[in-house]
Amino acid sequence: MQSRWSDAVEANEAILDDFPDDLETYNRLGKALTEAGRIRDAKAAFGRSLELSPNNPIARKNLDRLQQLDDSEPVDIIHGCAAGDMFIEEIGKTTVTALVNLAEPKVLLKEPPGRQVQLQSKGGVLKAIGFGGAALGQIEPRLTVRLVRLMKGGNRYEAAVRSVGEEAIMLIVREVYKHPSQSGAMSFPPKVVPARGMILSGSQASSDTADDDTLKDWSNDDTEPGYDDAFAPVIHRIVGNNPGDDDASGND
Numbered sequence: 001m002q003s004r005w006s007d008a009v010e011a012n013e014a015i016l017d018d019f020p021d022d023l024e025t026y027n028r029l030g031k032a033l034t035e036a037g038r039i040r041d042a043k044a045a046f047g048r049s050l051e052l053s054p055n056n057p058i059a060r061k062n063l064d065r066l067q068q069l070d071d072s073e074p075v076d077i078i079h080g081c082a083a084g085d086m087f088i089e090e091i092g093k094t095t096v097t098a099l100v101n102l103a104e105p106k107v108l109l110k111e112p113p114g115r116q117v118q119l120q121s122k123g124g125v126l127k128a129i130g131f132g133g134a135a136l137g138q139i140e141p142r143l144t145v146r147l148v149r150l151m152k153g154g155n156r157y158e159a160a161v162r163s164v165g166e167e168a169i170m171l172i173v174r175e176v177y178k179h180p181s182q183s184g185a186m187s188f189p190p191k192v193v194p195a196r197g198m199i200l201s202g203s204q205a206s207s208d209t210a211d212d213d214t215l216k217d218w219s220n221d222d223t224e225p226g227y228d229d230a231f232a233p234v235i236h237r238i239v240g241n242n243p244g245d246d247d248a249s250g251n252d
Helices: 005-018 023-035 039-052 057-066 141-152 202-208 227-231
Strands: 094-098 116-122 125-129 135-138 156-164 169-177
Touching (some): 039 057, 116 141, 141 156
Antiparallel strands (some): 116 125, 116 156
16 A cells, blocks of 8 residues: 555565465565566566466466566556545546547556556647556547636546556546636536436447446455455345244254
8 A cells, every 4th residue: 555565575575485385475476576667577476376376367367467568678667556535436526437549558557556647638638647657548538628627727636547458448537626716517427327218329328438347447456365355245134034934943
């Protein structure tokens, strides 16, 4: 959380001295090495994870991503991730949007979920600026028009990577300051869900929605299993009072 990746590398290497075949430690080490810009070493760590567990999805996902990056290319990682509350979606103050006119995959894949990016307005275009000042893509036109107008009015916004793939990247954008002159303007009005049977036009449907099922969600960028289960809703079984019910009789 503090982006102390060098310390994380040392800590996990120390654990491996005592537990040389610990799968989760290799996954954590691979993550820390990636963030420290040591791509070749990160590949080796995730490769060792796959030797220990050939079907491990975390190691496979991260190694596939790293294969897109050049080992010999110097990687100057920009440290720091967005604050946790950046990802709490709030009606009217946050939105999730897919970028258009994307950079090439090796540029996108250097931006892990959770990393903060800059919004840069120029010539009526709103670009998302990430790793090393590289342009990741542009905010889609309809949202750009609204954001540029509000930014000129004094509003301020922050953005962070929500999910990323080789051919797609999604940002979460949050209003962090509303200028008094914009007090009557909601940054991101709720989208109207059409009544049953109504069909949106192609332009409406494509500009307001994005399918990110194939993308890597920022909340799934963990290095150990189990986190998703911890936040999954628990559905309790309602036990009936009929004498014939197994649960009612005290038997599981």
